[in-house]
Amino acid sequence: xxxxxxxxxxxxxxxxxxxxxxxxxxxxxxxxxxxxxxxxxxxxxxxxxxxxxxxxxxxxxxxxxxxxxxxxxxxxxxxxxxxxxxxxxxxxxxxxxxxxxxxxxxxxxxxxxxxxxxxxxxxxxxxxxxxxxxxxxxxxxxxxxxxxxxxxxxxxxxxxxxxxxxxxxxxxxxxxxxxxxxxxxxxxxxxxxxxxxxxxxxxxxxxxxxxxxxxxxxxxxxxxxxxxxxxxxxxxxxxxxxxxxxxxxxxxxxxxxxxxxxxxxxxxxxxxxxxxxxxxxxxxxxxxxxxxxxxxxxxxxxxxxxxxxxxxxxxxxxxxxxxxxxxxxxxxxxxxxxxxxxxxxxxxxxxxxxxxxxxxxxxxxxxxxxxxxxxxxxxxxxxxxxxxxxxxxxxxxxxxxxxxxxxxxxxxxxxxxxxxxxxxxxxxxxxxxxxxxxxxxxxxxxxxxxxxxxxxxxxxxxxxxxxxxxxxxxxxxxxxxxxxxxxxxxxxxxxxxxxxxxxxxxxxxxxxxxxxxxxxxxxxxxxxxxxxxxxxxxxxxxxxxxxxxxxxxxxxxxxxxxxxxxxxxxxxxxxxxxxxxxxxxxxxxxxxxxxxxxxxxxxxxxxxxxxxxxxxxxxxxxxxxxxxxxxxxxxxxxxxxxxxxxxxxxxxxxxxxxxxxxxxxxxxxxxxxx
Ligand code: SF4
Numbered sequence: 001x002x003x004x005x006x007x008x009x010x011x012x013x014x015x016x017x018x019x020x021x022x023x024x025x026x027x028x029x030x031x032x033x034x035x036x037x038x039x040x041x042x043x044x045x046x047x048x049x050x051x052x053x054x055x056x057x058x059x060x061x062x063x064x065x066x067x068x069x070x071x072x073x074x075x076x077x078x079x080x081x082x083x084x085x086x087x088x089x090x091x092x093x094x095x096x097x098x099x100x101x102x103x104x105x106x107x108x109x110x111x112x113x114x115x116x117x118x119x120x121x122x123x124x125x126x127x128x129x130x131x132x133x134x135x136x137x138x139x140x141x142x143x144x145x146x147x148x149x150x151x152x153x154x155x156x157x158x159x160x161x162x163x164x165x166x167x168x169x170x171x172x173x174x175x176x177x178x179x180x181x182x183x184x185x186x187x188x189x190x191x192x193x194x195x196x197x198x199x200x201x202x203x204x205x206x207x208x209x210x211x212x213x214x215x216x217x218x219x220x221x222x223x224x225x226x227x228x229x230x231x232x233x234x235x236x237x238x239x240x241x242x243x244x245x246x247x248x249x250x251x252x253x254x255x256x257x258x259x260x261x262x263x264x265x266x267x268x269x270x271x272x273x274x275x276x277x278x279x280x281x282x283x284x285x286x287x288x289x290x291x292x293x294x295x296x297x298x299x300x301x302x303x304x305x306x307x308x309x310x311x312x313x314x315x316x317x318x319x320x321x322x323x324x325x326x327x328x329x330x331x332x333x334x335x336x337x338x339x340x341x342x343x344x345x346x347x348x349x350x351x352x353x354x355x356x357x358x359x360x361x362x363x364x365x366x367x368x369x370x371x372x373x374x375x376x377x378x379x380x381x382x383x384x385x386x387x388x389x390x391x392x393x394x395x396x397x398x399x400x401x402x403x404x405x406x407x408x409x410x411x412x413x414x415x416x417x418x419x420x421x422x423x424x425x426x427x428x429x430x431x432x433x434x435x436x437x438x439x440x441x442x443x444x445x446x447x448x449x450x451x452x453x454x455x456x457x458x459x460x461x462x463x464x465x466x467x468x469x470x471x472x473x474x475x476x477x478x479x480x481x482x483x484x485x486x487x488x489x490x491x492x493x494x495x496x497x498x499x500x501x502x503x504x505x506x507x508x509x510x511x512x513x514x515x516x517x518x519x520x521x522x523x524x525x526x527x528x529x530x531x532x533x534x535x536x537x538x539x540x541x542x543x544x545x546x547x548x549x550x551x552x553x554x555x556x557x558x559x560x561x562x563x564x565x566x567x568x569x570x571x572x573x574x575x576x577x578x579x580x581x582x583x584x585x586x587x588x589x590x591x592x593x594x595x596x597x598x599x600x601x602x603x604x605x606x607x608x609x610x611x612x613x614x615x616x617x618x619x620x621x622x623x624x625x626x627x628x629x630x631x632x633x634x635x636x637x638x639x640x641x642x643x644x645x646x647x648x649x650x651x652x653x654x655x656x657x658x659x660x661x662x663x664x665x666x667x668x669x670x671x672x673x674x
Contacts, residue, residue, distance in 0.1 A: 001025045006450040007035060007508040010049050011118075011429040012567050013111035013139070015333075015440020016181045018045055019510050020052075022430060022450045029053040029430060029451055038510045040160070040441040046180045047564060048571050056428050056454070060412045060573050063455025066423040072400050075418035082456060082466070085422050090470040092405045093129065093377060100373040102130025103355050110136055110360060112382025112570070113460070115434030115447070116340060116489070117482045121460035122381060123346040124477045125468050130352045132375070135359040138388065140298050141658030142306030143332050149307070149531045149657075150314040152522030155336070155515035157293070157329035159441055163188045164327030167289035168196045171313065172221060173297025174204040177562040179440060182295060183209070189293075189327075197282065199224070201299070201559045202589070202631050203624040214282065215626050217273040218557040219541025219665060221300040222309035224279065225316055226538055227268025230259040231283035232319050242321030246520065251530030255315060258535055271538065273626075287320050291327035299559075303665035304542035307657035311536040318527045333439040339496035339513050340437060340444075340489050347477050361661045362652045364391040367398020377405040381426070381460055386415035387569040387635060390650035390661055393613040409463055412573045415638045425457040432459040433482040435489065442513045444497070446486060446505055461485075541665045542653050554610045554667035556594065556630040558649055563634030572637050586641045588617040588670065589631040595621040598670055605673035608632075610666065613648035615641055616673055630668055 003023050010018040019038030023031040032052035036043030065085035070076025096104050107126040113119050126133075162168060162185045175183035187209065190196050196210040199221070207213045216224055232238055233256045243252050265276035272279070286292050294317065300309050314330060322328035358366045358375070363385050366375055375398075389395045399406065399419035408420040417423050431453040436445050453459070458466070461482045468478040480488070490502065496513045505511045522528050529536070543557060566572060588608055600606060602621040607614050608630065617632070625631050632646040653662045 008447050009436040009445050011113040011115055017438035029056050040181050054574050058573050062425040068421050072419045086470050096376045103132045104373040104376040105131040106375050106378045108378050108380045110383040115436050117434050118460040120346050121464045125464045127350040128473050133357045135357045135659050137659045138661045141660035142655035143301035143310050145657035146307035146310030147332050150311055150528050154521045156331045156334045161327045162293045165189050165291045165293040166194050167292040168194050169294045171199045171296045172300040174206050174562050176206045177564045219303050220272040222312040223268050223271040223538040225312035226259050226263035227265050227279045228283035229315050230263045231280045232287050233260050237287035238319050239321030247318050247527045248529045255529050255535050291325045292322050294330040296332050299664050302661050302663045304662055305539040306655040308539045336437045339494055341492050359659055363389045364394025368394050379407045380416055381409040384414040384416045384569045391652040392644050392648040427453040427457040435486045443510045444513050445510045543665045543667050554669045556668050558666040558668045559631045560663050561631050561633045566634045568635050586617040586636040587620050589620045589622050589625045591625050591627045592621040593627050606670045607673050608668045610649050610668045615644050615646050615648050
């Protein structure tokens with residue numbers, strides 16, 4: 001048998017965006033490994049995606065269109081052909097548009113695949129239909145908004161340069177689970193002598209790989225940043241020449257005054273739970289470092305004060321002049337959006353008139369309560385809202401509505417697909433063409449199908465085109481193949497790609513993007529500490545701004561954390577190896593004192609509850625979690641949880657800016673399951 005090896009890219013919602021080498025024998029994928037020539041992957045894959053061939057050929061793959069036979073949620077289906085599936089969908093949508101208007105249809109897609117073509121494949125179709133728009137704000141909109149307010153369109157620093165840092169602060173990020181390749185660079189920096197600090201709500205797995213762990217009370221990261229700034233100001237550790245040259249000087253002076261008056265270490269200690277001496281020592285270490293590098297994760301910003309927290313953190317590198325030094329800065333996202341202009345593909349201009357936007361974070365409300373018009377059909381692709389959305393109870397009640405026509409385009413019979421009227425089979429990334437850029441590094445890569453689509457599966461783009469044709473949409477955007485769209489997108493020049501070798505890119509070689517450097521891409525050309533005279537401030541999280549009765553009933557701050565072997569609900573389907581805990585029992589970790597206070601013992605079944613609902617989990621008592629906090633690692637399926645998952649406890653409340661989710665900003669109580 002002859003083995004051929006092909007390049008591809010990991011499509012998952014992960015900043016590393018790994019380059020893959022895929023071995024194929026007789027049309028079948030036999031191995032998937034990291035591309036050693038990819039400048040960020042360097043030949044290493046995380047445990048989720050190594051052996052990806054087991055995902056491709058997992059027994060649960062949906063390989064034909066399916067029509068619901070049982071009740072919604074039961075997962076009973078019969079196979080049908082594509083022609084019948086498309087005809088049923090189009091007939092129903094035409095009737096809905098005639099009766100209630102296009103806004104009664106809602107596309108629900110998110111980050112199940114990050115390829116620019118397949119991720120954005122349905123936008124033009126739903127714009128043309130005049131459908132409601134989806135606010136895709138589950139992940140980092142507050143972080144993005146906070147960055148934009150201070151840094152404008154300025155790209156993030158180069159993660160590769162962290163090896164030159166002498167102080168790395170990992171702030172609210174379990175890099176072992178979510179940013180493995182960056183962590184490998186941090187390890188190299190540590191080998192070269194860097195001091196590595198982890199700031200987080202609990203002693204998560206990355207804690208074993210750092211020099212210092214600082215545990216911060218949930219929702220108070222901004223208070224810690226401002227407390228550090230107060231120390232810098234009081235101790236004369238501000239880099240005055242950097243501030244004068246690069247920062248909004250008046251705003252910075254006002255922030256300094258505020259920090260000294262309102263955020264002194266003793267005050268910050270009361271808010272954060274970190275000793276004043278620790279805050280002062282951390283601030284002084286930060287100021288004296290030659291090249292301090294802060295890498296933030298998403299958790300601190302999925303709170304009602306998320307954007308405010310990032311703005312406070314962004315005052316730190318401005319204060320010590322970290323920007324511009326090799327190996328220094330603050331990385332939230334590399335911000336590579338300017339590399340490829342998607343406007344000709346997503347075609348906003350096809351909207352016949354402005355339509356409403358429905359937040360994915362409030363999908364439960366949209367499906368159960370929203371009116372004028374009521375949502376009568378959803379089209380779900382590369383997203384599992386039954387599982388990943390907040391206020392899961394409302395989402396499940398909505399999905400169970402008999403009058404809701406639900407189409408799900410997926411690779412597996414997810415929790416959402418089990419509620420579908422029609423399921424369409426989707427391919428993996430190895431069966432499609434795409435173009436990938438990352439939010440955690442600076443590489444661009446084009447992919448082609450490595451194998452033929454399994455069964456009758458069709459890509460997101462090919463499916464959107466088939467529906468557009470059946471709806472008699474004749475716009476040119478629907479005439480092109482995925483490859484033709486990629487060619488057209490790459491034909492538009494971008495300063496990020498000024499030096500690209502187009503032939504190499506077309507051949508699948510990872511291509512380095514060159515971010516614009518040397519100036520602050522803000523309206524004033526300076527780092528904006530106080531846009532619109534609005535200073536960074538500490539704002540309590542929503543879960544801390546509740547009344548005494550709510551605190552008493554739900555005393556634990558609930559903290560969701562990433563899993564090593566799962567990405568949200570993805571990879572749960574790979575029940576294929578006994579040595580991989582792919583289908584874990586849902587668990588909640590609390591400090592032993594919290595377990596003892598409730599008469600609970602390590603390992604027993606508990607119910608976690610709050611005002612939104614309740615879920616069952618195994619209690620793990622561990623000193624890794626401080627008192628007052630309950631940590632839920634990963635997201636289980638409904639079947640694994642035996643009912644609603646931890647997301648039934650998550651509020652649909654939105655962040656201060658960006659309409660983001662507030663998964664890190666909730667409370668709960670525990671009781672014995674029986
Ligand atoms: S999930 Fe992330 S680390 Fe794992 S292979 Fe994909 S891009 Fe790489």
